[in-house]
Amino acid sequence: MxxxxxxxxxxxxxxxxxxxxxxxxxxxxxxxxxxxxxxxxxxxxxxxxxxxxxxxxxxxxxxxxxxxxxxxxxxxxxxxxxxxxxxxxxxxxxxxxxxxxxxxxxxxxxxxxxxxxxxxxxxxxxxxxxxxxxxxxxxxxxxxxxxxxxxxxxxxxxxxxxxxxxxxxxxxxxxxxxxxxxxxxxxxxxxxxxxxxxxxxxxxxxxxxxxxxxxxxxxxxxxxxxxxxxxxxxxxxxxxxxxxxxxxxxxxxxxVVKKLRVKVDEEGGRVVLRIDETEFLSAPAGGEARALLDKTAKRLDETLELELLPYDIRVSELGGERSLVIGRETILREDELLPGMPELPALRDRVMEAVNLARRGGILTDYYE
Known part of the structure; x- marks a missing residue:
């Protein structure tokens, strides 16, 4: 009862x-x-x-x-x-x-x-x-x-x-x-x-x-x-x-959903930039590497959104220099890459992977509508 x-x-x-x-x-x-x-x-x-x-x-x-x-x-x-x-x-x-x-x-x-x-x-x-x-x-x-x-x-x-x-x-x-x-x-x-x-x-x-x-x-x-x-x-x-x-x-x-969080940490002698759990960039710890990753992290944080269209994330030729671009913002120029870092197309794929993983909680959502 x-x-x-x-x-x-x-x-x-x-x-x-x-x-x-x-x-x-x-x-x-x-x-x-x-x-x-x-x-x-x-x-x-x-x-x-x-x-x-x-x-x-x-x-x-x-x-x-x-x-x-x-x-x-x-x-x-x-x-x-x-x-x-x-x-x-x-x-x-x-x-x-x-x-x-x-x-x-x-x-x-x-x-x-x-x-x-x-x-x-x-x-x-x-x-x-x-x-x-x-x-x-x-x-x-x-x-x-x-x-x-x-x-x-x-x-x-x-x-x-x-x-x-x-x-x-x-x-x-x-x-x-x-x-x-x-x-x-x-x-x-x-x-x-x-x-x-x-x-x-x-x-x-x-x-x-x-x-x-x-x-x-x-x-x-x-x-x-x-x-x-x-x-x-x-x-x-x-x-x-x-x-x-x-x-x-x-x-x-x-x-709102606490996704696409960008952070830079030092781990085992390396400085690492992650988008949520996806590693985007890393390099041996040092002043130049830390400065580059901090600057890149700030640019990513200002531009990353769950609503980005696939063509919003691209590698473009700007002023004679290849760059990773999100929307209208340059995230990273090719001449900024340090030795041993991935090429820009690979970095573009890592951004797409991070965005797609972040969207999984709303798999029915039409982000492109």
Missing amino acids: AKKFFSLIIALALLAAAGAAYAAASPEPSDKTIKREIKLGRKSAAEIEKHVPRVLNPSVEAKLSMIAARLIPHMQRELEYEVRILEMEQPNAFSLPGGMTYITTGMLDFLKSEDEIAAVLCHEFVHADRAHGIVQARRNNRLNLLTLAGLIAATQAGEGGAGIAAMAGGIQTAMMNTYSIDLEKEADAMGIDILYRAGYNPAAMLTMMERMNVERLKRAQYELGIFQTHPEADERVDAALKYLREKGIDIQRKD
Whole structure:
């Protein structure tokens, strides 16, 4: 019975989190319902935490609170936004009416950067801000806010099996048609705008969904949490990509997913330049070698992107001198190479290898579109 009740509570939470879309997909929420939403959210939170372990980690909670503090000023309604952590392997996040938002330990492990954490929280905050759970319930015309409150109250009043059965029936009926893709895309699009205004990389909304989509297809039996209730993964990715372009926002995934990191180290008497784990250049340690590799590393760091086209990385004749070029920037001239270093075409192949390896986490992503 406890396991069944746990599933029902999570279903209720996900129902409250339902939705996301382009601006105007949902009617304007009324401030008149805020108190009722907050009350319902508090009751739902209390039930969830009876059955799912909450993680109390001050350092992680402080980080989440810091991220939330940058996002909250850009929300349209003054709700009780708070982020709590649940102990759960599945990557998941959901918001309750009134603003309470949960993120699982599995999701925190899955996300690659602060920008991606902000993207997930922002998406869920928008769900609460725009009252998407209530909008979805009204669309289904089977469950409303008062019914939800009554079902929760019935279980809290100790009605036991009857209360649980009533909740099961109400939730299952409300969720029959799943969640509307227009509401999902509204939370993605509004989240992108808020990320931009809050100083985060808005491409994080895209990278998080791209990797979730990969995991969904790689692991047919894997419980994907947030994407199990948001099955239109391809459509959401395409919509987010289109929205970013319509807004004129440069899509730069590299820093968000912590890929194409360039570093120079000294190892066993040699100085080595690597792009992630791919060795690009090395030479016996010494002032001239270190200066060349540091300069080359800086040029690579400024030009490498996951979105580079194959012809962006090339060996060209510039001013009578052959050079390795990325985009419009010269990375390394032939006359700069030290004795024993590979020729430029081989270095070009190493750059391509590093870029291709970095893209593996988003194998379904069309970087050239």
